């Protein structure tokens with residue numbers, strides 16, 4: 597974790613690593629720890645996994661089942677669910693959805709603040725959208741410039757889920 601303004605390292609893993617995969621996951625998945633959790637794992641000969649709280653507490657060293665879990669706002673609470681392979685799960689909880697095909701995009705396409713999951717199958721592009729009613733109304737995420745750039749970037753090769761920016765105070 598690096599201070600974006602100065603480049604100063606705030607926290608990190610101090611042990612030896614082999615090849616930490618360039619993708620991981622950042623999202624608020626665990627209500628016990630404020631803010632967004634961070635996950636990564638090793639590929640190419642390494643077997644370590646890292647789940648940290650926003651302030652750098654190591655929460656787990658277990659494999660989540662993918663080097664590229666995708667955080668998704670799916671149900672109606674503030675926490676993100678996680679798309680891992682073809683399961684959409686709540687962290688430490690239930691499976692909410694099973695998808696088919698390769699996940700190629702997670703984005704708020706339809707316009708409330710929950711996100712759709714787009715998958716690719718032979719001859720088919722499929723969009724999964726939540727059917728869980730929300731009791732809170734929020735501005736759709738693509739109104740946020742940083743998020744919109746993230747969605748656009750997802751069409752250019754490696755897919756990294758978009759994150760909304762935070763207004764500067």
Ligand SMILES: [Ca+2]
Nearest residue numbers: 626629630631
């Ligand atoms: Ca959290």
Ligand SMILES: [Ca+2]
Nearest residue numbers: 671673675676
């Ligand atoms: Ca949620």
